[in-house]
Amino acid sequence: MPYDYTGKIALVTGSSRGIGAGIVQAFDERGARCVVNYVADPQGRNQADAEAVAASLRNPLLIECDVGDAAQVQAMMSRIAADCGGLDILVNNAGILRDRTIGKMSEDEWESVLRVNLNGAFHCLRGAMPILRPGGRMVNLASVSGQLGMFGQANYAASKAGLIALTKVAARELARRRVTVNAIAPGFIQTEMTRDLPAEVVAHALAALPLGRLGEIADVVNAALFLCSEEAGYITGQVLNVNGGFFM
Numbered sequence: 001m002p003y004d005y006t007g008k009i010a011l012v013t014g015s016s017r018g019i020g021a022g023i024v025q026a027f028d029e030r031g032a033r034c035v036v037n038y039v040a041d042p043q044g045r046n047q048a049d050a051e052a053v054a055a056s057l058r059n060p061l062l063i064e065c066d067v068g069d070a071a072q073v074q075a076m077m078s079r080i081a082a083d084c085g086g087l088d089i090l091v092n093n094a095g096i097l098r099d100r101t102i103g104k105m106s107e108d109e110w111e112s113v114l115r116v117n118l119n120g121a122f123h124c125l126r127g128a129m130p131i132l133r134p135g136g137r138m139v140n141l142a143s144v145s146g147q148l149g150m151f152g153q154a155n156y157a158a159s160k161a162g163l164i165a166l167t168k169v170a171a172r173e174l175a176r177r178r179v180t181v182n183a184i185a186p187g188f189i190q191t192e193m194t195r196d197l198p199a200e201v202v203a204h205a206l207a208a209l210p211l212g213r214l215g216e217i218a219d220v221v222n223a224a225l226f227l228c229s230e231e232a233g234y235i236t237g238q239v240l241n242v243n244g245g246f247f248m
Ligand code: NAP
Pocket: 013, 014, 015, 016, 017, 018, 019, 020, 037, 038, 039, 041, 046, 065, 066, 067, 068, 092, 093, 094, 095, 096, 116, 120, 141, 142, 143, 144, 185, 186, 187, 188, 189, 190, 191, 192, 193, 194
């Protein structure tokens, strides 16, 4: 199995399902101790999903935390420091969509997406800094929408473009500690987030994909495994596109 994360502590935000769940499972299989994070919802679905993910891991730490809330993130980092002694890998994966054209977009739709996707990543980056060990890795889940500005995604695209800029600043600021900070910009990946896309949007995307297929969770997981590895130690401040050639 490529890559060895034995002895590493890895936090993946929003890891109760989708890409985040795939990333924690891959780190766990390669020896890392993983922190599974979820945000509570009224139905308790996220907690149930997160518990199922955690049950499939060897020695997980399960933490409820809304990454959009700075105080909750601080508490999560304190708990990781106390239980695990520090952190080696942070993957800012938590993200939401609230698509609407600009003229119809409400203040709440704009702010809620910025709050989770951009403020959440900032809270976690800042909160992780004091407990991140030298040689650590940070990876931010951006999106092709942040590069292209997809129709109906003003809030989402702006949050992901901001995340790319945040990645570059953090890469400069953390370089002296040998911590690398990179972004992954997926295209269309088959998860719950894209499940409800209109058929014509999917057909249009497929026609524009040189590799002729939608992406799978494993495609993004493989990019995260590489960027968080020892072997990627001279790569920082970069955006790795995992999009089947949709944007190049
Ligand atoms: P997903 O299935 O919707 O998973 C996102 C996870 O983040 C969910 O578990 C979600 O919980 C959690 N989350 C939402 N708000 C949170 C908060 N405030 N605090 C903590 N966790 C929170 O999405 P995905 O497709 O796996 O996407 C993962 C990341 O990749 C996202 O950042 C997304 O923007 C990015 N991405 C995905 C695609 C794609 O095609 N799928 C393409 C480009 C980029 P809830 O159930 O409460 O929402």
